[in-house]
Amino acid sequence: MENKQEKLINVVFLKVVAILLVVLGHAMYVYTGHKPFQMQVQSSALNVISLYIYSFHMPLFIFISGYLYFYVKIEKNKYRNFKKFICNKFLRLGVPYIIFGFLYLVPIRWLIGYYKLRPGTSHMSLAQIYFKHIVLAEMPGHLWFIYALFGIFILFYIIEKYLKYNVKVSFIILLALHIISYKLPAYFSINNIASYLFYFYLGYLFRDYIKQIIKFLNKNVLIYIFLVQIILFIVGIYFQNAKIYHLIDPGLGILGIILCFGISIKFNNPNNKLIKNRMFQLLDRDSYPLYLFHDPIIDIALSFLMLTKINPFLITAICFIVGMGISLLLTKLFRIIKLKFIWGEKDKKIQLIKNDLSK
Template identity: 35%
Template sequence: MEAHIKNETFMNNLKYLKLIALMLVVLGHSTDIYKGDWVLTSLHESIFYKWISLYVNSIHMQIFVFVSGAVYAYCRIEKKHYRSYVELLKSKLKRLIIPYIFIGALFMIPIEIKAGVSTYNLGYIYSVKNLILGYESGHLWFLMMLFVLFLLYYLLEKIIVRLNFKIIIIFLFCIQMFYSRLPRIFLVNKAIYYMFFFYLGYLIYLNLGSIIKIEGMISKHKVIFLFLGLIIIPILIKLRDNLPQIKIVISIFYNLISDLIALIGIIQMYSVVLTVKSLKLYSGIGKCFDYIDRFNFSIYLLHEPIIFLILIKVINLNPSSLVMSCFLISIIISIIMAEIYYLIKAQLRCLLTRKLT
């Protein structure tokens, strides 16, 4: 019974960790305009928001994939889901690929063509074809990548569980160094790259008993872990981006430092979860988190095109005002659109039920 409670507590913490990762994604897209190498550029420069963009873009997707690996293990072991490859395929097609194509073709691409994003300057039909093939999928790339990752991992899982975890980690790290040479179609290369973090999440769940003890240590020193991340990650980013331009050095150490940054980021953001849960105001914060969490997928799907619509109008606004506007408005409008969708869906279901009866 106690083990079950600890299990559910850990999974609840991961739910909040995923929500924090989502907020980082939105923040990253709200600050990308100041990176200098994004698809749009402001007349204003901001070193502060450039560093925020570099910071969150170094950890947010890795957190998402890490959580996905742990949740996959939970579903397989605790819930007995995905008993067959076909079951997994159907589930992930419905959950990931249908929204990917629907939102990409009908919402993302039209808006980003209007915004003048060069990725889509060859027209709508060509852009939709590239979306389906995974070559140009904007912020939705993660969905296609995760879909392929699930399918690949399921095929390899029986082999993975038999091998020593150190061998798997070393092997997956080595593959990361060659991911750019792997096929880009359907984002196979990125799926293989991120398998490292998926496996770590999977491994954490399999060894939850031991991890709970480590969590206790993190909980005791959560503020230290939180601020250490704020200090160490920028230093590592600076080091990574200034490596000697020697191919073998770049290949090994760039990936090594990137993975280290991501791992520190995962621990840091897990410390944020534990810190929030320890606050006296947690009951109110928890309700707010739970409300936003209901729309986490909708926010992910919709937020970036909304940010582009804002940028079309006020791209040269004061950096702080622009970032805050992009962050808050994209989240709020995404939630409103989701609420309207669910309301219409419920009404249509009621009408259909009445007709059938």
């Protein structure tokens, strides 16, 4: 009889919230001035909202990975063979990085003139962009996440046994590494790996101490956590361009994660109407390919919308809907033509045969 893997309902909620925040954040990120598109109408409100989302949405994604790593390796007793672990993560993260980097992200941005609009890349040839942005992974767009996550998985697997000696010391060391990571080189995503390793460990610890954390979060502390987060965020905006912000940044990430995790506990029930919603389940299943597809689609939309004087909130809504809708359609199309391997998804029938043969 086939044993189905236990479904962590709160993680399903967190994954859906995280992907919605990522797409929404990218839809309005142009108003922070960090995309090369010059919009006709600016919005300080969207700038602030975008900065708030960015303060914790990617730490949340990495946190989820660390949380699941503990669950799969420690509780389910998997990931025991290092070579198999690396191969599995390369297929899941490395292959999509190569395919989407070389065949999707760079070609689209090149065709819409993205690199010509960006001061640092306007003089570069296509070959130089491929080498610097994808091979060296200095500026691989939204794909930085999967490149860095691959590095984090490997590094954490190696150092995991040492982190267990003293949790408090390990926490402080990785937090310190996170704070100083901006001084590290960007090539091969060294700075991102060093920075987000802390959030991976945080997720690992949350799963390890899950009973104590749930007990704490059930004490109606979320409103106070939210208030502290907002106050710290306001302080962070004031010191945004100062070195002290690197001390504020991890606080925002941690508080945002705790807030989202606390809310997810309220939905930790398989019979919850939201969890059973078909669209919610679709976003859970397709959150990864949605992440891979969405950002260049938003760039295409912005390359046209920047010529208009449409209200910034309407532009954000258009980019969000177009980014989500087309990404989900592309995901469905690639599933139909059986090309889901491009995001590292295995065919269930083949996987079942392999599992039977390995018994």
